[in-house]
Each structure stands twice: as C-alpha cells, then as structure tokens.
Amino acid sequence: MKVRTQYLVAALLVAVAFGVSVFFYPQMPDRMATHWTTSGDADGTMGKLWGAFLLPTVTAVLLALFAVIPRIDPLDENISVFRKQYALFVVLFVAFMLYVHSFVILWNLGYRFDFTTVLAPAIGALFYFIGVLMNRVERNWFVGVRTPWTLSNDEVWKNTHSRAGPLFKLAGLVAIVGVFVPTYAIYLMVVPAVGIAIYLTVYSYVEYRRVTV
Known part of the structure; x- marks a missing residue:
C-alpha cells in the first residue's frame, strides 16, 4: 500500500x-x-x-x-x-x-463492560507494532527513542533501537494478557511500558559512554 x-x-x-x-x-x-x-x-x-x-x-x-x-x-x-x-x-x-x-x-x-479490559488488546497491538517500527526507524527528531545520547550518535541510536524493538513487542504481548486477567490489566499495560522507557534511557546513556569515551 x-x-x-x-x-x-x-x-x-x-x-x-x-x-x-x-x-x-x-x-x-x-x-x-x-x-x-x-x-x-x-x-x-x-x-x-x-x-x-x-x-x-x-x-x-x-x-x-x-x-x-x-x-x-x-x-x-x-x-x-x-x-x-x-x-x-x-x-x-x-x-x-x-x-x-x-x-x-x-x-x-x-x-456496560470493564473499560480497561477492552483496551488491553488494542494497546497490546499498538505496542507490538511500535516494536516492529523500532527495528526500522532511522535517527530523527520525532520518532523513536529520542534521548540526548541517541540523537547525538548514529551507533547509539541503532543499538538502542535494536533493544527497543523486542522489548516493545514483548510489552504488547504482556498487555494482551490483561484480557484474561482483568484485575491486573492496567498494570500489565502500564508497568512494562514505564519500565522499558526507563531502561532505554539508561541504556542509551551507558551505550553513549561506551561508544564515545
């Protein structure tokens, strides 16, 4: 298309x-x-x-x-x-x-339905495709993991996004599990995403130090 x-x-x-x-x-x-x-x-x-x-x-x-x-x-x-x-x-x-x-x-x-539960499969699918996108994205100012360190170095950008792709795919699959365990659906959607964001920020800094120092 x-x-x-x-x-x-x-x-x-x-x-x-x-x-x-x-x-x-x-x-x-x-x-x-x-x-x-x-x-x-x-x-x-x-x-x-x-x-x-x-x-x-x-x-x-x-x-x-x-x-x-x-x-x-x-x-x-x-x-x-x-x-x-x-x-x-x-x-x-x-x-x-x-x-x-x-x-x-x-x-x-x-x-009437559990609104959080019905969101789980859609958010899971969105996270999974973000993981697919992370494996293809090149350095730019709007799309991807944009930290000072990824934006400053092509190698750091590439290595960080190589990590980001599988992690977001995994987060998507975890979010979908929320359909089957409604009590924990919100945590299965939010916690992995927050954890990935923190991890990638730290990883990009460490990787930048490794590549440039």
Missing part, C-alpha cells in the same frame, strides 16, 4: 469516527461518561458536545501533525527510509483512537 493511500485510509477512519458521533448524538446523555478508573468504572463526565466529538477532533489534529512531521524534521531524509512503516503506524494509531471512541459511545448508549 502506498504512503498516500495509507494516509487516505487514516483520514477515512477519522471521518468514520465523526460519523459515529453524528449518528448517535441524539441518543447521548446530556453528561457523557468520558473517564474511567483503573478498575474500569466511569468516574468522570463531560458535556454532550465535547463528549461526543473530542476524541475524533483530537485524532484529526494528531493525524495532521503526523502528516507534517516528515516534512519538518531536519533529518527528513532518514524518515524517508522507513516512511511506509511510519505511515502504517499512523493508520494503526488512528484505528486505535476509533476503537476507543467506539467504546465511549457504546458505554453512553447503556452498554
């Missing part, structure tokens, strides 16, 4: 999100549930207009930002190397936002 086609698919998904909001808007309560606790229970509301259209609007803005990034990055020639994988990530991210938005609408239509 060509990059332009991938962005058109992402734009179509955004249009679907707006369409869902428009179609179900008359059935939405005056105060819509828009925030859930870690146990999956609603604990925050928002006015009907913003509740129905906030996520599609945020997604549209992010899609525009994702489209601009390859054009404004000082290392845009490096992004061109993994442009197809980057565009596929954009499609998957927009699909993820549509997935979340759909469950927000369903909840406000009266359906």
Whole structure:
C-alpha cells in the first residue's frame, strides 16, 4: 500500500469516527461518561458536545501533525527510509483512537463492560507494532527513542533501537494478557511500558559512554 493511500485510509477512519458521533448524538446523555478508573468504572463526565466529538477532533489534529512531521524534521531524509512503516503506524494509531471512541459511545448508549479490559488488546497491538517500527526507524527528531545520547550518535541510536524493538513487542504481548486477567490489566499495560522507557534511557546513556569515551 502506498504512503498516500495509507494516509487516505487514516483520514477515512477519522471521518468514520465523526460519523459515529453524528449518528448517535441524539441518543447521548446530556453528561457523557468520558473517564474511567483503573478498575474500569466511569468516574468522570463531560458535556454532550465535547463528549461526543473530542476524541475524533483530537485524532484529526494528531493525524495532521503526523502528516507534517516528515516534512519538518531536519533529518527528513532518514524518515524517508522507513516512511511506509511510519505511515502504517499512523493508520494503526488512528484505528486505535476509533476503537476507543467506539467504546465511549457504546458505554453512553447503556452498554456496560470493564473499560480497561477492552483496551488491553488494542494497546497490546499498538505496542507490538511500535516494536516492529523500532527495528526500522532511522535517527530523527520525532520518532523513536529520542534521548540526548541517541540523537547525538548514529551507533547509539541503532543499538538502542535494536533493544527497543523486542522489548516493545514483548510489552504488547504482556498487555494482551490483561484480557484474561482483568484485575491486573492496567498494570500489565502500564508497568512494562514505564519500565522499558526507563531502561532505554539508561541504556542509551551507558551505550553513549561506551561508544564515545
């Protein structure tokens, strides 16, 4: 699939999100549930207009930002190397936002479920593809593990992302396990991601010291 086609698919998904909001808007309560606790229970509301259209609007803005990034990055020639994988990530991210938005609408239509648990497979899939992307990404200012040390040295960038790829794939698989153990779903999604972020930051520093000193 060509990059332009991938962005058109992402734009179509955004249009679907707006369409869902428009179609179900008359059935939405005056105060819509828009925030859930870690146990999956609603604990925050928002006015009907913003509740129905906030996520599609945020997604549209992010899609525009994702489209601009390859054009404004000082290392845009490096992004061109993994442009197809980057565009596929954009499609998957927009699909993820549509997935979340759909469950927000369903909840406000009266359906009940553990919100954290239904997010687990989608977050797991997103993490897994981030792992795939990490194995292809070249040094740039917007995508990947961007620490002062990875951005300063190509070898440190490459070595850090070689570590990041398998770790994010593993985090994706762990997050999916949350579907089967709802009590721990939030921890299976958050703890590995935080741990990986800390580890990669420290690793990039240590690797930079090894390569340059």
